[in-house]
Amino acid sequence: MQIRRSMNKMFLIDLEQKALAKRREGAYGEAVDLWLELVRFDPNWEHGMAQHEISGCFEELGNYQKAREHLNIALGIEPENEMYLGAKASLEYLHGDPTEALELYLALAYTYKGQEERVDRIRPAIFELGARLGLNQTTVAILLAAALQKKVLRCEPEVFELTLTQS
Numbered sequence: 001m002q003i004r005r006s007m008n009k010m011f012l013i014d015l016e017q018k019a020l021a022k023r024r025e026g027a028y029g030e031a032v033d034l035w036l037e038l039v040r041f042d043p044n045w046e047h048g049m050a051q052h053e054i055s056g057c058f059e060e061l062g063n064y065q066k067a068r069e070h071l072n073i074a075l076g077i078e079p080e081n082e083m084y085l086g087a088k089a090s091l092e093y094l095h096g097d098p099t100e101a102l103e104l105y106l107a108l109a110y111t112y113k114g115q116e117e118r119v120d121r122i123r124p125a126i127f128e129l130g131a132r133l134g135l136n137q138t139t140v141a142i143l144l145a146a147a148l149q150k151k152v153l154r155c156e157p158e159v160f161e162l163t164l165t166q167s
Contacts, residue, residue: 011041019038029061035050051071051074055068055091056087059091059095075088086122089104089108098129106147107147109126119144119148126144
């Protein structure tokens with residue numbers, strides 16, 4: 001039994017290495033196929049990293065819906081993972097719903113609480129999204145301050161609810 005588990009792990013590591021190499025080569029479709037084979041065996045591979053990688057490849061291929069689906073799986077595995085939150089926020093910012101992107105960036109800001117330099121890096125995106133949504137800067141600043149103070153602001157639809165109003 002131990003030998004089988006060890007061989008299976010080596011097989012999955014080999015798939016991962018091949019998928020990473022294909023992505024580095026820009027062969028995103030081939031990389032997706034390898035990642036999908038890997039997640040058939042272990043959907044939670046490396047705490048959702050394989051799902052994140054699949055998402056990145058689909059985004060490169062222009063399939064934003066599939067990219068979104070796999071990021072959602074990764075976030076289901078690790079809801080407060082900063083890399084997954086940032087990737088989903090960026091995907092929505094560039095190719096999706098500005099309201100969702102703003103919610104995600106605010107959730108990401110919360111994970112950066114106490115790390116002002118990191119919050120400062122995403123602050124422009126937050127204010128840009130607020131402007132796209134017709135919010136004034138004061139309203140956006142209040143939303144950001146609230147996000148930094150309240151743990152309930154998370155990237156889980158049933159927990160995270162933000163009402164955007166114009167002032």
